[in-house]
Amino acid sequence: MTAARLQRWALTLSAYSFNIEYVRTDQNVADALSRMIASYKEIKQEEKEDCPEQTYLHFASEALLLDYKILKTETRKDPLLSRVISYLRDGWPTTLEIKELQPYYNRKNELYVELGCIMWGHRVVIPSNCRDKVLDELHDSHMGVVKTKSIARSYVWWPGIDEAVEGRCRACAVCAATAAAPPAHAPRPWPWPDRPWARLHLDFLGPIGGTTNLVIVDACSKWIEIVKMDRTTAGSVISKLREIFSRFGIPKQVVSDNGPPFSSEEFEKFLSDNGIQHIFSAPYHPASNGAAESAVKICKKIIKKAIVEKMDIDTALCRSLLVYRNTEHSATGESPAMLLMGRALRMRLDCLRPQRADVVRAAQERQQRAAGGATRALREGDEVYYRTYTPYQKWARGEVIQRLGETDYTIRGENGRLEHRHVDQIKNYHDCNLSVRYPCLIASDDRIATPLDGPGESAGSLPAGAGPGLSTGERRYPLRVRNKPKRYGIDID
Secondary structure, eight states, X not given: OXXXXXXXXXXXXXXXXXXXXXXXXXXXXXXXXXXOOHHHHTOOHHHHHHSOOOOHHHXXXXXXXXXXXXHHHHHHHSHHHHHHXXXXXXXXXXXXXXXXXXXXXXXXXXXXXXXXXXXETXXXXXXXXXXXXXXXXXXXXXXXXXXHHHHHHHHEEOTTHXXXXXXXHHTOHHHHXXXXXXXXXXXXXXXXXXXXXXXXXXXXXXXXXTEEEEEEEEXXXXXXXXXEXXXXXXXXXXXXXXXXXXXXXXXXXXXXXXXXXXXXXXXXXXXXXXXOEEEEOXXXXXXXXXXXXXXXXXXXXXXXXXXXXXXXXXXXXXXHHHHHHTSOOTTTSSOHHHHHHSSOOOOGGGGGSOOHHHHHHHHHHHHHHHHOOOOOOOOTTOEEEEEOOOSSOSEEEEEEEEEOSSSEEEEEETTSOEEEEEGGGXXXXXXXXXXXXXXEEOOSTTXXXXXXXXXTSOXXXXXXXXXXXXXXXXXXXXXXXXXXXXXXXXXXX
């Protein structure tokens, strides 16, 4: 940003090692400008043109591999820059008719002409015909956008140089071929299946601990299955999957990587024969099959801990997976066992809980003791009386045919019809007295009280002493209720 004369002084002093000391003006009698070498003043003008003075323009042109003479010639040919030079010499107008000159007009107090080239401070204003070559030179080292802009700001300028540098860096095929990966995409979870065992994620674990395992996880219930593999061929994988499918059923989809067992024709035929859709994850991108990778991580930790504890790996896997399957999962809020099998798996910790059957049995015993009553039981072939629930007969004679439960029986009546009755609806034939064998049903309100038929007698006849005031052969005629019920002071007919 300094003037050309100060630049020349700086170039002259750059060849020396010196210390700068400040001397006040009243004590400084030396005047370098008035004591210039006489021979220097007598240098001819043609010699000056042959050996031009060294300015910052020379450093910029040498860094860009452009001769300042070429820049001078192209600047004169450029229609905009030629106008800028004339304005710098003759003065700028108050208004501009050409919009392209506005960036130069905004910097009119900072622009100057140096050896026929326009300078903006320590930067050279490049004409339009030389800009492509300058851009190639700026990006020759294939630096990024920021560093290329930084280099450009140290040497050159023209309107829109930042956009031009960005476009050249982005269009560079070499930079694109060796560029770093873009920012990681936001995680996109797999759609949750509407039912368990609909989509399975497969992956291999190992070799670890001397074995290789096939890990299978259900996307819905998060149920994990791990199978030891002697070989990782397609036939071995199919054999293990067929065994697992026989227990849990055939899924709709299977997700795996692009490994040889999963991409083989034999495996594809097995899946197509069973109506299973095969989905491959992106190559070299394990996160696409994140469910399987997470299950592999869980099983790997179990195996490593078993190795540290010097415990059998199969035993450790079985114990740990039992607890895992019975534990509530953070994603579903339910345990894998509950979602897949509809019940919790019994563990050794269940021994700490009281048995539900014992609790229910104790409650039932308390209810029986509180209810009271007698305990009765009948045998097949016993003669009994059972309730008939007919308008004219309350009890009928029958025989126990079958015991249906603790309190239920099948009764065959005298008419040969089978009836199902509770023990409370049954009386033993030998325990019945006359009042039970020959009851009379007295109707309420205005209904008729009709004698019931006793066992073995005709309707209406009772033996001697069967009732108060009745003798053998007497008939009990229908009676009416003398006092009719009243409600709200009104007789009810």
